[in-house]
Amino acid sequence: xxxxxxxxxxxxxxxxxxxxxxxxxxxxxxxxxxxxxxxxxxxxxxxxxxxxxxxxxxxxxxxxxxxxxxxxxxxxxxxxxxxxxxxxxxxxxxxxxxxxxxxxxxxxxxxxxxxxxxxxxxxxxxxxxxxxxxxxxxxxxxxxxxxxxxxxxxxxxxxxxxxxxxxxxxxxxxxxxxxxxxxxxxxxxxxxxxxxxxxxxxxxxxxxxxxxxxxxxxxxxxxxxxxxxxxxxxxxxxxxxxxxxxxxxxxxxxxxxxxxxxxxxxxxxxxxxxxxxxxxxxxxxxxxxxxxxxxxxxxxxxxxxxxxxxxxxxxxxxxxxxxxxxxxxxxxxxxxxxxxxxxxxxxxxxxxxxxxxxxxxxxxxxxxxxxxxxxxxxxxxxxxxxxxxxxxxxxxxxxxxxxxxxxxxxxxxxxxxxxxxxxxxxxxxxxxxxxxxx
Numbered sequence: 490x491x492x493x494x495x496x497x498x499x500x501x502x503x504x505x506x507x508x509x510x511x512x513x514x515x516x517x518x519x520x521x522x523x524x525x526x527x528x529x530x531x532x533x534x535x536x537x538x539x540x541x542x543x544x545x546x547x548x549x550x551x552x553x554x555x556x557x558x559x560x561x562x563x564x565x566x567x568x569x570x571x572x573x574x575x576x577x578x579x580x581x582x583x584x585x586x587x588x589x590x591x592x593x594x595x596x597x598x599x600x601x602x603x604x605x606x607x608x609x610x611x612x613x614x615x616x617x618x619x620x621x622x623x624x625x626x627x628x629x630x631x632x633x634x635x636x637x638x639x640x641x642x643x644x645x646x647x648x649x650x651x652x653x654x655x656x657x658x659x660x661x662x663x664x665x666x667x668x669x670x671x672x673x674x675x676x677x678x679x680x681x682x683x684x685x686x687x688x689x690x691x692x693x694x695x696x697x698x699x700x701x702x703x704x705x706x707x708x709x710x711x712x713x714x715x716x717x718x719x720x721x722x723x724x725x726x727x728x729x730x731x732x733x734x735x736x737x738x739x740x741x742x743x744x745x746x747x748x749x750x751x752x753x754x755x756x757x758x759x760x761x762x763x764x765x766x767x768x769x770x771x772x773x774x775x776x777x778x779x780x781x782x783x784x785x786x787x788x789x790x791x792x793x794x795x796x797x798x799x800x801x802x803x804x805x806x807x808x809x810x811x812x813x814x815x816x817x818x819x820x821x822x823x824x825x826x827x828x829x830x831x832x833x834x835x836x837x838x839x840x841x842x843x844x845x846x847x848x849x850x851x852x853x854x855x856x857x858x859x860x861x862x863x864x865x866x867x868x869x870x871x872x873x874x875x876x877x878x879x880x881x882x883x884x885x886x887x888x889x890x891x892x893x894x895x896x897x898x899x900x901x902x903x904x905x906x907x908x909x910x911x912x913x914x915x916x917x918x919x920x921x922x923x924x925x926x927x
Contacts, residue, residue: 524748
C-alpha cells in the first residue's frame with residue numbers, strides 16, 4: 490500500500506517513503522473525522538438508525554430464503570443472475586459475459602479487488618480502465634488501496650502529480666483540481682469508447698429485485714449505462730430485505746465513510762430501460778445497456794455466515810474502523826492483506842483462506858484496544874474474533890485468559906517500538922526537506 494511501483498530504491502529511502510505515506514493517510518483520515526464531528530449533530534436519530542441497521546444485517550446475512558427471493562425478483566425484472574462459488578468461477582463468468590470485447594470500463598468495487606478481477610482480465614488481453622479517481626491513481630502506480638472508499642488516501646497531491654506526469658508524459662501541477670481534471674478527461678475518453686461496464690453494488694433489495702449504487706463522482710452511472718452490457722459484482726452478503734432498509738444503510742455508510750450527510754448520486758437499478766409511450770406497449774432497451782447481469786459471489790461467505798464469525802459479514806465497508814485504528818496508523822500495509830484492510834480484513838482473510846499465514850501474522854499486530862468496535866456503526870466485535878483466531882493457532886497455549894493477556898501486552902510493546910521508529914522517520918523526513926530547502 491505504501492510503496493510505489495518504481496525504480497529500485499535503498500532500504501532507508503523506502504522506509505522514509507512508507508513513513509510519509511502513513512503520515513499522508515493519517516492526515517486524510519483526520520479530515521474525515523473532523524467532518525464527522527461537525528455533522529453528527531445533524532443526524533439526531535443516528536443511534537436508532539444504527540440499531541435498525543444491525544437488526545437488518547442480522548436478519549439478512551446468511552438468510553437463504555431472502556437470497557432466493559432476491560434472485561427471483563431480480564430475474565423477474567429482467568436481470569440475468571449468476572451465483573459463483575469462488576474467485577475462479579466469478580472471473581470466468583465475467584470473461585464469458587465480456588465475450589470478444591477488448592475494452593471495459595469499471596467503477597470501484599471492493600469485491601472486484603478481493604478476487605483480483607482487473608489483473609485477471611488484463612491477463613487475457615482485456616483492457617480494464619478504472620473510472621474512480623482514486624482507483625485510477627492506484628491502477629497507474631501499481632499500488633494497493635489504503636481505504637475502501639478512499640483508496641489513494643496515503644498519497645499526497647505531489648505523489649499523485651508525479652505518477653500522472655510519468656503516465657501522461659508531461660508535467661502535471663500538484664493541485665487537486667489539475668489532477669482531477671486530467672484524470673477525468675482521460676477516463677471520459679475511455680468511457681465513450683467502451684460498450685461494456687462493470688460495477689459493484691452497495692446493496693441489493695430482495696423485495697424489489699433492485700441493485701443500489703452510491704457514488705459521488707458520477708462515474709458509476711456512466712459505467713452502468715454502456716450500450717451493450719452492465720455487469721454487476723456483489724457478495725451474497727449484500728442482500729437487504731427491501732429498498733427502505735438498504736437506504737438506511739447507505740445513509741450510515743456515507744456518514745461513516747466520508748463524514749458527509751448524503752452523497753451526490755444514488756442509483757436504483759431494477760432492470761434495463763423501458764418505455765410504454767407507444768400505445769402502452771412495453772419496449773425495453775431505450776437507453777443504456779441492452780442487458781444487465783449480476784454475479785453474486787459466495788467465496789466462503791456462506792461458511793462464515795454459519796459460523797461464530799457471522800457478525801463479520803455485517804460490515805458495510807465504510808472503513809470507519811481504519812480511521813481510528815492505532816495499529817493501522819503505525820503499521821500501514823503490514824496490518825492488511827492486499828485490499829483486505831485492518832483487523833476486519835485480516836480476520837476475513839484467515840476465514841476465507843486468502844493468505845491465511847500472512848493474515849495470522851498480521852493479526853499478531855492487533856492491539857485489541859476495541860476502538861474499531863466502539864466506532865463501528867454496527868459495533869462488530871473484531872477484537873473478540875482476533876483473540877479467538879490467535880488462541881486457535883497456538884498449539885501450546887497458556888490458559889486462554891493468560892494467553893490473551895500475554896498477546897495484549899506483546900502487541901502493545903511491539904506497537905510502541907514501531908510508533909517510535911515511525912515518528913523518528915517522519916522527523917528525519919522533515920529535517921531532510923529543511924536541509925534541501927537550505
